[in-house]
Amino acid sequence: MEAAEEAPLVALPQSPELSSCPGDISPCDLTILHFNDVYDVDPSPEDPVGGAARFATAVKKFDFLNPLLIFSGDCLNPSVLSTITKGKHMIPILNELGVHFAVFGNHEFDFGVDILEEYMKQMHFTWFLSNVYDRFTSEPLGHGTVKKIIHWNNIKIGLMGLVEEDWLDTLATVNKSNVNYKDYVEVANEIAIELREEGADLVIAMTHMKWGNDTRLAQRAEGVNLILGGHDHDYGIRKVNETWIVKSGSDFKTLTKIDIRLFGASFQYVFEKVDILSYLEEDSHIKAIVKDFTQNIQYMLEEVLCPIDMELDGREITVRRSESNLGNLVTNAMLEATRADVALLNSGTLRSDRIHPVGNFTLHDLLAVLPIVDPVLVVRVTGAQLLEALENGVYKYPALDGRFPQVAGIQFGFDPDAEPGHRIIRDTVKVQGQYLQKKKIYLLAIKEYIANGKDGYSMLKSCPRMFDTETAQVLSTVVMNHFESIKILQGRKKCLSGHRMSLITTTSKSPSLTAFEEESNKPSSIIAVPGIEGRICHISQDMKEHLHQLRTERKQGLRTFPTISDNTSENSDSD
Structure with a gap:
């Protein structure tokens, strides 16, 4: 993550006029309070403790300045509470805080x-999105507002909302082909001109993108005075050319107070970092909102995610020793969300240790399976690294070890009697229906935990990541979205926007081949829960000898392995 250069933070002088005359805007003409990326509403143990209730107290201390409260995105997920409420608890919290834009x-x-869009109808403020358009409606995605001029303390302020293209690739519920992205610099320049023509004195770009892209915006966008950013979780203030960029941390732990004075056609800025410390009292209204949601958790856990027509085997004795349909369900959802080539999940992730019966699969059931907030990343791996990861996965078999892999997009066989580290039978390994190539690069969907080299997967620790944790989907949310799409296809729920997560269809060609639904597919080709497909199998001594014979004949040019089709023949280079 790129480090931010912090500007000197200067506290406002406390003058009698300022404190005693709330209607008088001297000595500053405008005060903005800014924050971004808030997930956990409860305080942490150490200062700055944060927490939504103390944050509200800090915000309300500045009410006499008539501040403009601006939020730069990310509130509905991820957190443990958001998994249960789908982020709904943030609606009354942000409303009570008094967010304006x-x-x-x-x-x-x-x-x-x-x-x-359902939540937006209940929120008392305006959401912006200026550079991503929905191809279904020709309107901004999510019906965000493109631009707006407001009058605040006798200053005309022009607003826009900009995002980077990178995180569009990670949206599991929106297919990128269904949106039209426009470069944020180009759009900023166009909108800034329009806002100036409409009389704006000050032009603010609210953004949700990384430091590098905010810097590029400041360098190349003419007419933007101030960039109030999110997406990065580190606090920082930076001046690029004549434009200030502000990022205000995360999780209700800090906010930025920005005092602005207008001098003719120019502005003077004074920035103050406000830490949310433990000595602050908790706001009673916000505290009551959080308490209300937490007390109703049991009721919310009864939500039916989807009826299932086969048992889901989550027993440790199954998931930590063999392919399981529960593992196939979760890893399929990982591919549906990321469009990676392969998904690999350490079976220790699956925590319910029981068989889930036919019938209604509830949110309680899902959180019994996946109780931890696990970000799903995509990394670039070579075939050789993938083989090494599989070897690690079966290294401790038959011990009930959490490293044992559940997979999608790949199939493999292993000899449980062979020496650990030499158990994978390489000529059984296929990725997307083709024999694995050691030098080929594959996209692998894994948890952040595995990407950090845990459970023995050290070979994946140095693999390049396609996106960072801040952008990642949460594993439990990914499975919820799988079931949401199933309900839509089954006619149990309407999809008003036309956007949902695409699903993997059933195929008999190869256990490793994942085909995604097309518009021509019938709903019958989509199933809520996959069965046991032969993604993982034990290889006997007789089978090893047969595979060795086939390999020898192939090398001599006498025979080739059967393939999916005549034009997709591809030999393993596992030697």
Whole structure:
């Protein structure tokens, strides 16, 4: 993550006029309070403790300044409470805080466009999105506002909301082909001109993108005075050319107070970092909102995610020793969300240790399976690294070890009697229906935990990541979105926006081949829960000898392995 250069933070002088005359805007003409990326509403143990209730107290201390409260995105997910409420608890919290304007963050779309648009109707402020358009409606995605001029303390302020293209690739519930992205610099320049023509004195870009892209915006966008950013979780203030960029941390732990004075055609800025410390009292209204949601958790856990027509085997004795349909369900959802080539899940992730019966699969059931907030990343791996990861996965078999892999997009056989580290039978390994090549690069969907080299998967620790944790989907949310799409296809739920997560269809060609639904597919080709497909199998001594014979004959040019089709023949280079 790129480090931010912090500007000197200067506290406002406390003058009698300022404190005793709330209606008088001297000595500053405008005060803005800014924050971004808030997930956990409860305080942490150490200062700055944060927490939504103390944050509200800090915000309200500045009410006499008539501040403009701006939020730069990401509030609906991820957190433990958001998994249960689908982020709904943030509606009354942000309303009570008095947010005036916001820009969409990537996690606003985690539960789908339909949910977001439903929530927006209940929020007392305006969401912006100026450079991503919905191909279904020709309107901004999520019906965000493109631009707006407001009059605040006799200053005309022009607003826009900009995002980077990178996180559009990570939206599981929105297919990128269904949106039209426009470069944020180009759009900023166009809108800034329009806002100036409409009389704006000050032009503010609310953004949700990384430091590098905010810097590029400041360098190349003419007419933007101030960039109020999100997406990065580190606090920082930076001046690029004549434009200030502000990022205000995360999780209700800090906010930025920006005092602005207008001198003719120019502005003077004074920035103050406000830490949310433990000595602050908790706001009673926000505290009551959080308490109300937490007390109703049991009721919310009864929500039916989807009826299932086969048992889901989550027993440790199954998931930590063999392929399981529960593992196939979760890893399929990982591919549906990321469009990676392969998904690999350490079976220790699956925590219910029981068989889930036919019938209604509830949110309680899902959180019994996946109780931890696990970000799903995509990394670039070579075939050789993938083989090494599989070897690690079966290294401790038959011990009930959490490293044992559940997979999608790949199939493999292993000899449980062979020496650990030499158990994978390489000529059984196929990725997307083709024999694995050691030098080929594959996209692998894994948890952040595995990407950090845990459970023995050290070979994946140095693999390049396609996106960072801040952008990642949460594993439990990914499975919820799988079931949401199933309900839509089954006619149990309407999809008003047209956006949802695409699903993997059933195929008999190869256990490793994942085909995604097309518009021509019938709903019957989509199933809520996959069965046991032969993704993982034990290889006997007789089978090893047969495979060795086939390999020898192939090398001599006498025979080739059967392939999916005549034009997709591809030999393993596992030697």
